[in-house]
Amino acid sequence: MKLLALIKKEFHRFFHDPRLIVTMLLPGIVIFLLYSALGEIIYTEESRDLKVYLSGESNVVAMIEGMIEQNGDKVEWLPLESEETARAAILDGEATAILTFTENFDSFGENASVGIVYDNGSTDGSYFYSLVSSVLIGVGMRFPIRVQTVREDTEVARNFMQSALPFIVICFIFAAGMSVTLESVAGEKERGTLATILVTSAKRRDIALGKIVPLSCISMLGATSSFLGIALSIPKLMGMSFGVFGGYSGWSYLLLFAAILSVVPLIVSVISTVSTLSRSVKEASAYTSGLMILVMVISLVSSFVPSMGNWVFLIPVLNAVVAMQGVLAGGLLVWQTLAAVGINLVCTAGLVFLMTKLLSSERIMFGK
Numbered sequence: 001m002k003l004l005a006l007i008k009k010e011f012h013r014f015f016h017d018p019r020l021i022v023t024m025l026l027p028g029i030v031i032f033l034l035y036s037a038l039g040e041i042i043y044t045e046e047s048r049d050l051k052v053y054l055s056g057e058s059n060v061v062a063m064i065e066g067m068i069e070q071n072g073d074k075v076e077w078l079p080l081e082s083e084e085t086a087r088a089a090i091l092d093g094e095a096t097a098i099l100t101f102t103e104n105f106d107s108f109g110e111n112a113s114v115g116i117v118y119d120n121g122s123t124d125g126s127y128f129y130s131l132v133s134s135v136l137i138g139v140g141m142r143f144p145i146r147v148q149t150v151r152e153d154t155e156v157a158r159n160f161m162q163s164a165l166p167f168i169v170i171c172f173i174f175a176a177g178m179s180v181t182l183e184s185v186a187g188e189k190e191r192g193t194l195a196t197i198l199v200t201s202a203k204r205r206d207i208a209l210g211k212i213v214p215l216s217c218i219s220m221l222g223a224t225s226s227f228l229g230i231a232l233s234i235p236k237l238m239g240m241s242f243g244v245f246g247g248y249s250g251w252s253y254l255l256l257f258a259a260i261l262s263v264v265p266l267i268v269s270v271i272s273t274v275s276t277l278s279r280s281v282k283e284a285s286a287y288t289s290g291l292m293i294l295v296m297v298i299s300l301v302s303s304f305v306p307s308m309g310n311w312v313f314l315i316p317v318l319n320a321v322v323a324m325q326g327v328l329a330g331g332l333l334v335w336q337t338l339a340a341v342g343i344n345l346v347c348t349a350g351l352v353f354l355m356t357k358l359l360s361s362e363r364i365m366f367g368k
Contacts, residue, residue: 002202006210014218023179027172028225032233048073055080056101090119090150097128115146166324167299169226174292176222177267185275186284208355216265223264255337259323262341269351276358313339316347
């Protein structure tokens with residue numbers, strides 16, 4: 001019962017402070033506006049005239065054409081006679097992409113597949129690839145798309161998402177965690193209210209959980225806000241004014257959300273532990289600001305060091321960043337993401353245990 005009372009107290013403090021609520025909702029709004037604006041900058045054409053080489057037959061073609069027209073664009077289907085000639089035309093800017101369907105594709109047989117060759121250095125090519133991916137996901141396509149590009153990886157929108165988005169999300173989560181945790185732990189310690197709780201019969205473990213559990217739940221509102229900002233802005237960033245997938249499956253969004261949420265209790269636990277060791281909000285803020293810079297550096301490392309290996313999923317925080325980058329790059333890192341979630345939760349449990357020990361120390365809590 002004492003644990004529930006402590007949790008209720010933290011929720012009461014949060015929901016009666018409009019400033020904290022705005023702090024939690026702001027990340028998603030900023031991400032949505034930023035990515036939507038970036039999409040507007042990248043895709044400045046009023047309408048597109050796409051020329052696509054087509055091989056094979058499928059009802060999906062009519063659906064793709066309908067979606068393109070719904071977006072105010074046009075598409076001209078060209079017969080594919082020579083893939084080499086078609087690739088040259090794409091490189092010269094005379095065509096957009098090559099779309100191929102295997103025989104009897106609509107029956108979704110064992111060997112059914114679809115292939116896309118596009119210019120990843122062209123906004124039209126990136127737009128067409130994302131649109132086709134969204135249509136195939138919408139019709140329940142169960143097979144991987146055979147994707148080839150005619151240039152080296154120069155696709156602006158996806159590269160920006162893959163490298164910058166995890167960094168932005170982690171920074172927002174850390175800032176949100178600081179805004180609700182510093183005052184709750186270091187602030188109460190500085191005012192002496194935490195000492196009052198310590199002299200009661202409440203167990204130190206309950207006090208630690210009574211801080212970390214509600215503060216993590218509150219911070220998850222900010223993480224959810226960030227996720228919604230991502231999900232709603234991705235179609236715009238990929239040059240589409242419709243749909244909610246933007247070339248990603250529901251599983252991709254689920255893994256992305258899991259990776260984001262796994263970091264929240266870990267970061268809150270780190271800030272709570274540092275705040276417990278600090279004597280004032282000012283001191284705790286100085287320490288956590290340094291930690292935030294460290295986390296920012298860690299989040300950026302994976303952007304500049306490709307192919308670090310699976311060992312990276314054993315490193316807290318960095319594992320979630322790499323998982324997010326992998327998902328945004330078009331992969332389904334299921335076991336890697338689950339490993340990241342597990343490692344982060346184990347580290348969170350360890351920090352709860354450490355905070356429990358710190359709360360039991362009179363030297364740390366009362367300066368004796």
